[in-house]
Amino acid sequence: MSERILIVDDDPNSREIVQTFLESRGYHVETAEDGQAALARLEELKPSLVLLDVMMPGMDGWEVARVIKNHPDFGSTRVVMLTARSDFTDKTEGLRAGADDYIVKPIRLEELAERVEKNLAVRERTA
Amino acid sequence: MKIVARVRDEALRRVIDGVAAALGAEVTDEPIDGDSGEAYNTPVDAMIVELDSTTDVKSLRGQARRRDAALVVACHANRQCADVTTADADDWFVLPVTEEELKLRLRVAMSRASGKNAARRKQDAAELVRYEELLFDKLTGFPTLPVMIERARDLLERRGELTVLYIQFVWYEKIEEIYGWQKLDDVLETTAGALRSFYAEEHQPDENIMMVSHIADDDFILLTHVPSAPAAAERRLREVTQRLEAHLRQQVEIEHGEDIAALCGIYVGASTVFRNPKIRTERLIYRGIREAAQAARGAEQWERTRKVSGLKSTIRDGAVFIEYHPIIVTETEEVYGFEALARGMRRELRSPEILFEVAEEANLVWELSRLLRRRAVEGILDELKEGQYLFLNIDPHDFDDPAFRNLDPADLGIDDPSRVVLEITERTAIKDYPRFQEYLKSFRDRGFRFAVDDAGSGYAGLGSIANLAPDYIKLDISLISNIDTNFLKQNLVETLVQFANTHGAKVVAEGVERREEFETVKQLGVHLTQGFLFHKPRYSGHPDRGGARFQHAGVRND
Numbered sequence: 001m002s003e004r005i006l007i008v009d010d011d012p013n014s015r016e017i018v019q020t021f022l023e024s025r026g027y028h029v030e031t032a033e034d035g036q037a038a039l040a041r042l043e044e045l046k047p048s049l050v051l052l053d054v055m056m057p058g059m060d061g062w063e064v065a066r067v068i069k070n071h072p073d074f075g076s077t078r079v080v081m082l083t084a085r086s087d088f089t090d091k092t093e094g095l096r097a098g099a100d101d102y103i104v105k106p107i108r109l110e111e112l113a114e115r116v117e118k119n120l121a122v123r124e125r126t127a
Numbered sequence: 128m129k130i131v132a133r134v135r136d137e138a139l140r141r142v143i144d145g146v147a148a149a150l151g152a153e154v155t156d157e158p159i160d161g162d163s164g165e166a167y168n169t170p171v172d173a174m175i176v177e178l179d180s181t182t183d184v185k186s187l188r189g190q191a192r193r194r195d196a197a198l199v200v201a202c203h204a205n206r207q208c209a210d211v212t213t214a215d216a217d218d219w220f221v222l223p224v225t226e227e228e229l230k231l232r233l234r235v236a237m238s239r240a241s242g243k244n245a246a247r248r249k250q251d252a253a254e255l256v257r258y259e260e261l262l263f264d265k266l267t268g269f270p271t272l273p274v275m276i277e278r279a280r281d282l283l284e285r286r287g288e289l290t291v292l293y294i295q296f297v298w299y300e301k302i303e304e305i306y307g308w309q310k311l312d313d314v315l316e317t318t319a320g321a322l323r324s325f326y327a328e329e330h331q332p333d334e335n336i337m338m339v340s341h342i343a344d345d346d347f348i349l350l351t352h353v354p355s356a357p358a359a360a361e362r363r364l365r366e367v368t369q370r371l372e373a374h375l376r377q378q379v380e381i382e383h384g385e386d387i388a389a390l391c392g393i394y395v396g397a398s399t400v401f402r403n404p405k406i407r408t409e410r411l412i413y414r415g416i417r418e419a420a421q422a423a424r425g426a427e428q429w430e431r432t433r434k435v436s437g438l439k440s441t442i443r444d445g446a447v448f449i450e451y452h453p454i455i456v457t458e459t460e461e462v463y464g465f466e467a468l469a470r471g472m473r474r475e476l477r478s479p480e481i482l483f484e485v486a487e488e489a490n491l492v493w494e495l496s497r498l499l500r501r502r503a504v505e506g507i508l509d510e511l512k513e514g515q516y517l518f519l520n521i522d523p524h525d526f527d528d529p530a531f532r533n534l535d536p537a538d539l540g541i542d543d544p545s546r547v548v549l550e551i552t553e554r555t556a557i558k559d560y561p562r563f564q565e566y567l568k569s570f571r572d573r574g575f576r577f578a579v580d581d582a583g584s585g586y587a588g589l590g591s592i593a594n595l596a597p598d599y600i601k602l603d604i605s606l607i608s609n610i611d612t613n614f615l616k617q618n619l620v621e622t623l624v625q626f627a628n629t630h631g632a633k634v635v636a637e638g639v640e641r642r643e644e645f646e647t648v649k650q651l652g653v654h655l656t657q658g659f660l661f662h663k664p665r666y667s668g669h670p671d672r673g674g675a676r677f678q679h680a681g682v683r684n685d
């Protein structure tokens with residue numbers, strides 16, 4: 001069974017590009033347009049990896065990450081943040097939210113593929 | 128398969144029998160207007176109902192849903208069909224009907240209904256979960272106050288009296304800073320579990336009804352009935368309170384260790400209320416809760432006072448000992464130096480966090496710091512091998528103490544200050560940076576070196592690290608745990624190593640517990656490593672070790 005990836009991003013273009021690209025790589029991809037929608041569908045989708053935009057209206061990406069990583073069933077779900085900023089403070093924020101990795105926007109697709117692969121490999125190894 | 132028939136039409140009844148025979152189904156007749164009541168609530172697969180002037184299709188539909196049945200409506204005329212459709216029957220037909228058609232209608236209706244019923248069940252389940260979340264605390268599973276008040280009222284009315292135990296949970300602020308908020312949640316969960324086990328062990332459920340609620344974010348209420356003669360009541364209550372308090376503390380200590388247990392205070396207060404027909408029961412219960420909470424706070428106050436007097440005698444008698452945590456050169460795994468950590472000999476004053484918290488309350492921070500520095504140095508300086516360093520923890524506030532500011536290294540017995548590294552923990556924001564840097568410079572001029580503690584914890588950003596120009600950057604423990612599987616942590620550590628390399632500093636990874644973590648920090652170029660993977664700490668003047676001045680513990684590489 002192919003790995004399930006959930007993309008959470010309020011920008012529909014960005015969602016579509018990432019989804020199309022990852023689907024072409026054989027992943028099963030679902031999308032959500034904000035944090036609440038993502039959390040509501042977590043149980044149903046059971047994703048192995050969540051690509052999470054930091055800047056979203058409503059719940060921001062950090063909050064969503066915090067909820068996912070502290071959920072008893074989803075602690076092993078890999079959470080990769082998509083962020084426009086990548087300074088030190090931003091990363092320590094991600095660390096406190098329990099994120100596993102981050103990708104700086106604008107996303108380079110080869111990098112995306114590499115990060116996704118690496119994170120899924122870790123999940124496989126530690127599961 | 129079970130079919131209910133509610134029909135008057137003879138022809139239709141015969142068709143139903145024919146279909147039932149073909150499908151191997153059992154047919155039950157019910158009165159055509161039998162749309163409510165227990166008798167008609169048994170689950171069936173399908174209901175075939177003939178429409179008459181009094182039929183309320185909506186209520187029929189509700190009944191069919193409750194029975195998990197598909198609803199098929201028989202209409203006498205085409206014009207009735209619109210009503211039936213809007214009322215959301217699963218399927219309908221116009222009389223007269225053939226066996227073929229009815230069979231088809233039944234099949235379609237049953238497949239529609241099973242889909243709808245499944246969807247409805249799912250929605251119900253979701254609603255139930257939301258409802259339960261409101262009524263039961265997520266962390267502990269205990270009922271929340273509204274649920275409990277309801278039960279308490281019942282209990283008070285039946286028994287005539289009710290005892291409220293208020294369990295106040297106090298922690299020292301630093302527990303979150305040092306261990307993270309998840310730790311606190313864990314401790315709260317342990318406390319809740321301990322409450323449950325106390326309840327199970329100490330009381331027969333049928334004899335003493337007891338309910339627990341998790342209120343505010345950290346306190347618990349427990350309602351009980353302590354039956355006893357009035358004269359003995361108070362003594363019994365005190366006894367229960369003490370036993371409960373001891374039980375909770377013990378469980379926290381068993382599961383989380385002495386250090387954590389010392390940072391959490393658990394205090395139990397009790398109050399008994401009696402039924403009074405003139406006073407509203409709810410008000411009585413709330414009053415009981417308030418009184419019990421006050422009693423718990425009183426217990427806490429008393430404990431604080433006791434700790435302050437304990438600290439005074441600790442300082443007077445020098446009742447502290449020092450743990451020396453080895454620091455290893457990552458590349459060679461040789462001992463580079465030791466970090467001195469203070470411990471109080473009194474059980475309740477064991478952890479350095481508590482020692483300082485109480486010292487602050489008692490206005491004895493400087494005295495405590497002086498004692499600990501002296502002890503830390505005299506406990507190990509003779510034992511330091513050539514090229515090894517002593518790491519001493521310093522709070523920025525220590526610089527306010529003139530005795531520290533004007534410290535002559537010789538007074539502490541330090542011949543060579545360059546072998547002493549002062550670790551600055553920037554948990555309290557440094558207000559006056561220029562002055563602080565002046566202090567640092569004067570210590571540097573005397574030969575001391577500096578380390579920044581807890582880098583990457585969010586307290587010390589890169590900017591403030593640069594400002595302090597440290598010789599060592601100690602990484603926050605949260606950066607190290609599971610670093611082997613977390614790319615974000617790896618990236619942060621890499622950044623700090625690069626930063627250190629360009630500024631001529633060394634990076635120290637604290638809290639390395641697993642081989643994989645060690646391999647990862649090694650790969651990232653972290654210069655020095657500290658953690659239980661390598662050594663258990665050495666002790667000086669530990670009370671349980673016969674007061675031995677220094678205990679040799681061989682370097683373990685397992």
